Amino acid sequence: MTATLAIGPYNQSERPALEESFNAHVVADPSExxxxxxxxxxxxxxxAYKGHLPFGGxxxxxFPNLGLVANYGVGYDAIDVDAANARNIRVTNTPDVLNDDVADLAIAMWISQGREMRQAEAWVRDGKWASDGAYRLNRKVSGGKVGIMGMGRIGRDIADRLAAFKTDVHYHARSEKQTxxxxYHxxxxxxANAVDFLFVALVGGSATEKYVSKEVIAALGKDGVVINISRGSTIDEDALLDALEIGAIAGAGLDVFVGEPDLNPRFLALDNVVLQPHQGSGTVETRAAMAKLQRDNVAAHLAGGDLLTPVN
Amino acid sequence: MTATLAIGPYNQSERPALEESFNAHVVADPSExxxxxxxxxxxxxxxAYKGHLPFGGxxxxxFPNLGLVANYGVGYDAIDVDAANARNIRVTNTPDVLNDDVADLAIAMWISQGREMRQAEAWVRDGKWASDGAYRLNRKVSGGKVGIMGMGRIGRDIADRLAAFKTDVHYHARSEKQTxxxxYHxxxxxxANAVDFLFVALVGGSATEKYVSKEVIAALGKDGVVINISRGSTIDEDALLDALEIGAIAGAGLDVFVGEPDLNPRFLALDNVVLQPHQGSGTVETRAAMAKLQRDNVAAHLAGGDLLTPVN
Known part of the structure; x- marks a missing residue:
């Protein structure tokens, strides 16, 4: 009998670490x-919870003696924190250790979309450069007007990078921050009215569902580009697709989707989007750091110590 | 009879501007x-010269009355400046206006290579995400040890961006700079020994031919990545290909190639490279600024005024 259960798609380095540290029992999902x-x-x-399947009351x-749900990832929208509070269960996440990777991907999606890097690389690999000449001119991104929707820790890391690209930085958050x-808007x-490039760095969950609304997308306008590294749920995806298809906005760079990994097939027909498979934190280095922080929270709970990164 | 000849592949906005400003005669290349x-x-x-074909003595x-060769582009290695000096011909280029675009592309190639963004996007578009699960973990780039080979104006713009990615910045140049x-190395x-990611921002021409030598590439080592936005000539391309093929270095991001646009087909067999069609300055905004600066140099020469951006 073990005190620790690991639920989710743990990889070949994470799973043995959980088993060795806690003699954890590992299952694939909540139904198991x-x-x-x-x-x-x-x-x-x-x-120790990993994945995006709901884990509620x-x-x-x-688990009548459950005292902790330690989430793998900074976004804990899969876990019903209100239900945890009602049961005196603590919740932890893995903030900060993934900020850099997520911000890096946001910046690269931004440049790749404007500079059409995927299409330009195909131009090279398909031999068009030699046969048809230079790839077409595209769009300058540095020096532009950029907006951050949600100025938490990841939003700040994105903004700090953007500032080095000589951009004019705007942001929206629940309250004005030290910047x-x-x-601030x-x-x-x-x-959205003030910028051309909108980076969505909101927390997930019901409070931010479709926060990037049809009105926000319309306000971005025909030169507007949306970059989303948060959750698919934060954008009105139908409105985004409508706008992308008719050129009401210029493009998008998306790492997250409603219903992922089964994303809306309308995305695949678009040429003005960069599509990534929710790999914001998907590096060897960062996933190892996230797994370690999750284990450290479990260990602290089992030892009766202070949790490292409590949510509630 | 006109005083101004335009040589090169001018586009549909540049050509009329040259004709209207100077009644220029436009030809495709030096042989014409x-x-x-x-x-x-x-x-x-x-x-007004555009292109990479040699223009020498x-x-x-x-052209017995030629007084100016105004190059389109910051790199003027196609133009024999010694031959120009011997004939009392002035040469100008278009520096600075393209630095941001080139630096942007360098940063995006760096992140794209480490984060395998091309392969990850194919994972989405081919439906593998839904059928086979998450894309494999890849490599964190921010926070790494980065090196700039050639700390001119473009190198500096790359370094300033890299600093915002919390990197440890090293550089080599003919002399130490204010940083x-x-x-400085x-x-x-x-x-190359000190860093994992090497950004090549050298000037072109015979003095820097194969400056990124077999020894430099070997010193980068198996975690090393080369990003080149300068000229194909600055790297020993055979040594680079050898190293990439056997994993002696980890990868490359290349916007320039020896013999471009006919690049060595060995590049196309590699999966650890990002390949771009020499589009560093290839945005609508920057090419317009380059064309204007070229015309302003021509106008200054014809009016007997000071050249804006003289090379010699």
């Missing part, structure tokens, strides 16, 4: 956890 | 210029 023997479930004090109630003179539509 | 009537050649005082001697504490091999 539900199928465990009740006696085994009753010994579980901590769950019903799942928590399967190096960047322009209390209204998301006003932010 | 050589075929002009001698009387027409004798009226030419200024040449023999070409200059076709925010970056590490007098020896190019020492620079």
């Amino acid at each position: 956890a539900a199928g465990m023997d009740p006696a085994a479930r009753s010994t579980i004090k901590a769950i 019903a799942e928590m109630d399967l 190096p003179g960047w322009t 209390a209204d998301p539509v006003a932010l | 210029a050589a075929g002009m009537d001698p009387a027409a050649r004798s009226t030419i005082k200024a040449i 023999a070409e200059m001697d076709l 925010p504490g970056w590490t 007098a020896d190019p091999v020492a620079l």
Whole structure:
């Protein structure tokens, strides 16, 4: 009998580490956890959770002695924190260690979209450069007007990078932040009106669902580009697709999608988008750091110590 | 009879501007210029030059009253400046206006190579994400040890961006520069030994041919990545290909190639490279600025005024 259950698609370095550190029992998803023997479930004090499947009150109630759900990832929208609070269960996440990777990908999607790097690379690899001449001119990105929707830690890391590209930085957040003179907009539509490139760095969950609304997308206008590294849910995806298809905005760079990995096939017909498979934090280095922080939270809970990165 | 000859592949906005500003005669390349009537050649005082075909003493001697070769582009290695000096011909280029675009592309190639963005995008577009699961983990780039080979104006713009990615910046140049504490290496091999990511921002021409030598590439080592936005000639391309093929270095991001646009087909067999069709300055905005600066130099020469961006 073990005190630690690991739920989710752990990889070949993460799984042995969980087993060695805690003698953890590892299952693929919440439904497999539900199928465990009740006696085994009753010994579980901590769950190391990975993935985007919902984990709510019903799942928590399967484990009468559960005291911690330690999420792998900074976004914990899969976990019902209100339900955890009602059961006196603590929740942790893995913030900060992934900020750099996510910000890097945001910047690269931004430049790649404007500079048409995917199409330009195909031009080389298909031999068109030699047969048909220079690739077509595209769009300058540095020096542009950029907006950050959600100025949390990841938003700040994106903005700090953008500033080095000589951009004019604007942002929207629930409240004004300490910045190096960047322009705050209390209204998301006003932010979109002020910029050409909009970086979405909101937290996920119901409070931000379709926060990048049809109105925000319309306000970006025909030169507007949306970069999203947060959650697919933060954008009104149908409105985004409509705008991309008719050229009401210029393009998008997206690492996250509603219903991923089954993304809306309308995206695949577009040439003005950069599409990435939710790999914002997907480096060997960062995933190792995230897995370690998750384990450190589990260890702290089992030892009765302070959690490193508590959510509630 | 006109005083201005334009040589090169001018586009549909550049050509009319040259014709309207100077009543310029426009030809495709130096050989077509050589075929002009001698009387027409004798009226030419200024040449607006675009392209990478050599323009040397023999070409200059076709124009007995030539006083200026105004190059389109910052790199003027196609133009024999010694031959120009010997004939009292001035040469201008178009520096600075393209630095941002070139630096942007360098940064995006760096991130794209490490984060395998081309392969990850294919993973999405081919439906593998839905059928086979998450794309494989790849490599963190921010926070790494980066080196700039050639700390001119473009190198500096690359370094300023890299600093915002929390990197440890090293550089090699003919002499130490004023920097925010970056590490200078007098020896190019020492620079390569100190870093994982090497950005080549050298000037072109015979003095820098194969400056990124077999020894420099070997010193980068198996985690090393080369990013080149300068000229294909600055790297020992055979040594680079050998190293890429056997994994002696980790990868490359290349916008320039020896013999471009007919690049060595060995590049096309590699999966660890980002290949771009010499589009460093290839945006609508920057090419317009380059064309204007070229015309402003021609106008200054014809009016007997000071050249804006003289090379010699």
